[in-house]
Structures are given as structure tokens and as C-alpha cells.
Amino acid sequence: MKATPKAVHVVPHPIPSTQPSEPDKFRFFYEKAAPWVNRGTVYGFPMREEMNEPTIVEGECAIGALTALDTGAVFGITTGRRPHAFYYHSSFYVVDLGVLSDAPAEGATIVRTHGDVVVGGWRGARGGLFRHDAAREFGTGQEDFYSKREPVVQIPLPDRREGVLALAYDAAEEGVFGLTTRGRVFSLRDRAKRPQIVATAKDATPAATLVRLPDGRFLGACEEGRLWQWRPGDREIELLAALAPCEKGKRYVAGVQTLLAASNGLVYGGTSTDGFFFSFDPASGRVVNLGKPQRQSFIRALTEGHEGLIYGVVQEPQGLARLFTYDPQTGGFEDLGLLSTFITAQWTPHAIGAMCTGRNGEIFLGESDNISHFFVYYPPVMRRS
Numbered sequence: 001m002k003a004t005p006k007a008v009h010v011v012p013h014p015i016p017s018t019q020p021s022e023p024d025k026f027r028f029f030y031e032k033a034a035p036w037v038n039r040g041t042v043y044g045f046p047m048r049e050e051m052n053e054p055t056i057v058e059g060e061c062a063i064g065a066l067t068a069l070d071t072g073a074v075f076g077i078t079t080g081r082r083p084h085a086f087y088y089h090s091s092f093y094v095v096d097l098g099v100l101s102d103a104p105a106e107g108a109t110i111v112r113t114h115g116d117v118v119v120g121g122w123r124g125a126r127g128g129l130f131r132h133d134a135a136r137e138f139g140t141g142q143e144d145f146y147s148k149r150e151p152v153v154q155i156p157l158p159d160r161r162e163g164v165l166a167l168a169y170d171a172a173e174e175g176v177f178g179l180t181t182r183g184r185v186f187s188l189r190d191r192a193k194r195p196q197i198v199a200t201a202k203d204a205t206p207a208a209t210l211v212r213l214p215d216g217r218f219l220g221a222c223e224e225g226r227l228w229q230w231r232p233g234d235r236e237i238e239l240l241a242a243l244a245p246c247e248k249g250k251r252y253v254a255g256v257q258t259l260l261a262a263s264n265g266l267v268y269g270g271t272s273t274d275g276f277f278f279s280f281d282p283a284s285g286r287v288v289n290l291g292k293p294q295r296q297s298f299i300r301a302l303t304e305g306h307e308g309l310i311y312g313v314v315q316e317p318q319g320l321a322r323l324f325t326y327d328p329q330t331g332g333f334e335d336l337g338l339l340s341t342f343i344t345a346q347w348t349p350h351a352i353g354a355m356c357t358g359r360n361g362e363i364f365l366g367e368s369d370n371i372s373h374f375f376v377y378y379p380p381v382m383r384r385s
Contacts, residue, residue: 037323037337040379044341045093047372049147055096056084063366064108066354067118073137074364075118077108083122085152087137092147094374101128107208111167111176114190119167119176127163127181129155158186158197166210168218173232177218179206185230199230201237211261213282219267221256227280244269245276245289260302264328268310270299275314277326293324293333301354305379306361313352321352339375347373
């Protein structure tokens, strides 16, 4: 007898459902556990021109100074075995202007002066000073197949044994004023071929930072975190009673790493011992300790954004550089996190040594490591009421 076949129960195939683009487990990582900058966008560029072999090689590419111009280009100096001058252009990325010296460099400084002219200096085994007219490079655009390179004009220092600590431009005096590693103040007029020593730091060792105040004075710092001022025409700098904040018992090692003259009339500074962020009122001479942006103890660089926020980098030796902001209106800090980028290079920097603000409010940052990259941070667009 033939068995009767059993009926087969067919289960309909389930209709596939679209999963959320950000499941809870991923949202948890991005919102609660990720240390990366997630406000705005970070771009990173190797230290070479696009589609060209690098000439700013490993060990020579640590960025020590940056300055931005109204045309959108950014000029800088590298340190290491040999310092290079370079510029960043959106069409060609990082363009090498050439080697500045065959001797190692430990630090650098660069400022925009009149028109399209920048002046830069460096210090190390043998320091130097240069002037560069960048008008031709500013005309470079996507219609050009090759980047433009104008020669860098070397300017002899008053003493070959000196290097340049810091520079600041004075449009009223039509010249750059700078500090040498031997504690002297020099001036370089806009069309002068040589700098002139104009003052000395008799009883102080200046730090590598200098800003011009709106009333024409210059402000700097020296050992133990003491601030000083200088007026064009004086023969010596004047030590002030103002002291940068530090922890009790650390005054003998206190130091100021960076100063920033802000648009609200105050000068903001960062210390290199405890990582304190402070303000200095040039009118009253008052110093206010605004606190620590982060647990690390070294504020390396500061710049002011177009929305009025102060951007800074904090990173102690062997630490990871973190980006933060300070809001002068609320008096609050915000830790933005670690820089990391996948465009155009995949890279996470450990050390950041320089920063400046571009014409459109972007923040330019220079890595200061053995293998370094150039970064552009675009903050989020602020809403207007």
C-alpha cells in the first residue's frame, strides 16, 4: 500500500527590514567612548605637494610656526635636521619653498607683515631670519599645472651665534620686532636689508612668545612666568609685577609657552608647567587664572576663531595633543578631543606645535613630530540669533 504524502507547510520568507544606520552599540561608541573631535571636520595632508615626491622628508618636517594670509594660503617653517620654508595651497597642498639651513633647528616663528610679505626666523645649532614676498604664489590656482615658488631671501642676524625666538609685526612702525636667543630685541623695517638691535632684556631670559598690544606696547614672558613689556624707543624691557599662574612651590620652574592678543582687548596665555590658561588685562595689569582646559600640563598653542572662541592645544611630553576651546562670554572650556583624519590622509597626530586661523574661520594646525602632517580643522557653522 502506497503511503499518502504529508502536506508541507510553507513558511513565507520574511520581508527584509532596513536596520538603523546607527544602532545603539555604535551610537554608544560615538557619543560616549570615542575620544576624537566630532564637532566640525578635520582634514590632514602629508608634508608634500600633491602627486609629487616629498622633499620635506622624515626628520625635517616637524612644523614649528604657521601664519595665514587673506588670500587663503598659509606659510610655515619646519624644524628638525634641516628647517624648510613651505606654504599650503588648496590646489597643491603643501609646497616646499626650500631648505633654510643645513644645521638643525629647534624652534621657529613666522608673521605676516605688509601686503603679501612674510618674515620668519628659526633657532637651533645656527639660527636665521628670512623675508619672503608671496604675491606670485597667491596667484596660483587650479588652472595652473605646477605650483609657484619664489625665492626665500635670507637676512643676516646681528650676531651669527644668535637665533630668533619670536616675532611680532607693528604696522604703525612699519616693521617687524623680534627676540633673539641672547635676550635682545631687534627691529627689521619693511624694506630694510638688515635688522637693528634696539633693546636688551638685561635681567631676564625671554620666552619664545611675543605679541603687540593695541596701544603699541609689546608683551612677552620670561623665567618664573613673569610678564614684561617694551615700548618702541626704550632701551630695555620692563619687568612687570604680573606673574602667570602656577601650583604652589613651582614658581622656580614656571613658564609661559604661548601668548595671544585677542579681539576683546585681553591677552590670553598658556603655561608650560601646569597647563593653566590665564588672561592678562593690559590696562590694569591684572592676571586671572581661568583654569585648566584638560588634565595635561602643557598648553602649546592658541588662536582666536572668527566666532570669538579661543582655540588651543594642550599636550604634555609623551602625551596626545587635544584640541579645546574657551568661550570668553561664558568663561567655560570645552574639550573637543583628539585630532584624527581620513581625508586626505589617514593619520592621528601625537604632537601639535603651531596653529593659526584662516580667512574663512578654519583652524590650521601643524604636527611637530618626526613624521608630521598639516591639518585643517573646520569648526561647525555657528547659528545666529
